[in-house]
Amino acid sequence: MQALDHRQRAERVERSLAKCGPHDHEMKIEAAMLAGTHWVNFVLHRMGVTKAEQDVMHTYMLTVNELRKYSVADVWLMLAMDEIENLRPAHVRGNVPGGAAAADRALELLGKIRAKATQQFR
Amino acid sequence: MNIASHLEKIGRFEALRARLDSLEDFDLWFWVTMNTGTNAVNVALHHAGVTRADDVFPTQPGVYLIPAADGQLLPGFHPLGDVLHVGRPKVDAPVPEDIAEMMRAMEVIEHHRDPCVRGEREPTPAIAEECERALRRCLELLARRVGKGT
Numbered sequence: 001m002q003a004l005d006h007r008q009r010a011e012r013v014e015r016s017l018a019k020c021g022p023h024d025h026e027m028k029i030e031a032a033m034l035a036g037t038h039w040v041n042f043v044l045h046r047m048g049v050t051k052a053e054q055d056v057m058h059t060y061m062l063t064v065n066e067l068r069k070y071s072v073a074d075v076w077l078m079l080a081m082d083e084i085e086n087l088r089p090a091h092v093r094g095n096v097p098g099g100a101a102a103a104d105r106a107l108e109l110l111g112k113i114r115a116k117a118t119q120q121f122r
Numbered sequence: 123m124n125i126a127s128h129l130e131k132i133g134r135f136e137a138l139r140a141r142l143d144s145l146e147d148f149d150l151w152f153w154v155t156m157n158t159g160t161n162a163v164n165v166a167l168h169h170a171g172v173t174r175a176d177d178v179f180p181t182q183p184g185v186y187l188i189p190a191a192d193g194q195l196l197p198g199f200h201p202l203g204d205v206l207h208v209g210r211p212k213v214d215a216p217v218p219e220d221i222a223e224m225m226r227a228m229e230v231i232e233h234h235r236d237p238c239v240r241g242e243r244e245p246t247p248a249i250a251e252e253c254e255r256a257l258r259r260c261l262e263l264l265a266r267r268v269g270k271g272t
Contacts, residue, residue, distance in 0.1 A: 001242050009149065016147035024138050026131065027154050034149055034239070057240060060182070089187045090195055092157075093204060094179030095127040 002052050003045035003121075010038035010114070017107075025099035026092045032084050032106035033058075039110075039117040040070075040077055046121040049073045059085050077116065080109045123204055124175050128165045129268075132158055132261075144250035149239050152253065156207075156235065159228045159257050162264045164204045166221045169267055172213060174203045183211035207232060224263045230256040 001009075013035040020028050037056060044050040049070065056062065056070065059082045071078045084106050090096040091103070135158040142151040168175035178186035178200050186203060187195040205211060208228040217225070231253045237243040 001240075005242060012147075013149045016142060016150035019141045019147065019150075020138065021141075023134055026157065027135070027138055027150060030153050030157070031150055034153065055240065089179040089181045093123070093206070094187065095123055095131075095177065096179070096195065 001041065001055055003042050006038040006042040006045065006055075007117075010035040010042065013038070014110075014114070022100065025103035028103035029084065029087050029092050029106040032103075032110040033081075033088065036081050036084055036110050036113045039113045040081055043077060043117050043120065044070060044073060047073055074116075077113060080113050084109055123164070123177055123179065125165050125168050125268075127177075128161045128168075132161050132165075135161070144254065145245060145247065148245040148250065151250070152231075152234065152239055152245070155253050155257050156228075156231050159224075159231055159260045160205070160207060162260050163208055163221070163224050163228055166224055166264055166267050167205070167213065167217070170218050170221060172215050172217055172221070173205070174201055176200070176203050178203050180204050180206050182206070220263050220267055224260045227256040227260040227263075 013031050017028065017031045017035075020031070037058070041050070041055050044056065045052060050056070056066075059067065059078060062070070067078065087102045087106055091099045135154050139151065139154050139158065142154065144151050164173070167173040178188045179195075180186050180203065181197055183206065184199055185197055186200040188198045188200060190196050202211070202213065205213065208225045209232070234243075234245075234249055234253060238245050238249060
């Protein structure tokens with residue numbers, strides 16, 4: 001997918017987030033994962049690190065070499081996405097208390113990912 | 123995860139789906155649709171005794187976050203509990219026909235995941251309707267199963 005398409009998809013997911021309520025912590029985390037992944041692909045494509053046909057889907061599915069390479073491009077972005085991904089087993093698939101706080105953290109990270117991506121590539 | 127928690131999630135996911143537009147909000151609408159159905163399949167598998175309803179949470183096929191004695195969640199190997207997606211992992215044990223039909227309905231939904239959410243295929247009303255019909259069938263079969271007595 002082209003960089004601009006990733007940006008538009010991320011923004012579409014973020015618009016939908018507005019329809020989530022206080023009890024929708026699972027889908028806030030999932031939306032942060034979906035939109036954040038589009039922002040990461042937007043940055044990697046714009047940096048010329050990955051091509052349109054080499055999209056990242058989940059940080060945990062990357063090979064060790066890919067993760068190393070993309071971390072050279074922007075280690076903070078990769079760590080932020082990894083933190084969002086790590087919230088999913090307990091709070092999206094699981095019933096661990098603290099889902100609302102986990103969702104707040106995911107959205108905070110998404111906001112920082114978006115800010116970094118759009119400041120770097122307007 | 124235990125059946126009551128799955129059902130509680132399905133109820134909240136259905137309420138969110140009602141607030142989302144299947145085309146304008148396609149990505150999140152699709153994602154919550156898929157999650158609703160996956161929870162339904164997990165309930166049915168637990169109900170039939172095919173998979174375990176333990177409160178352990180999958181990180182990847184075969185690996186779960188497991189509560190330790192001090193309440194901390196630690197990754198470890200565990201017998202099949204919740205599946206992440208239908209087919210991930212594949213359930214090797216015999217599955218009752220109604221659950222097999224639920225799984226086939228979920229495959230209809232999953233078929234659209236990568237092209238429409240990860241890829242460049244624009245969602246259409248026909249795709250959204252197909253996913254909606256598949257989820258309704260999945261939930262209808264679940265209701266019949268758990269209605270028989272949990």
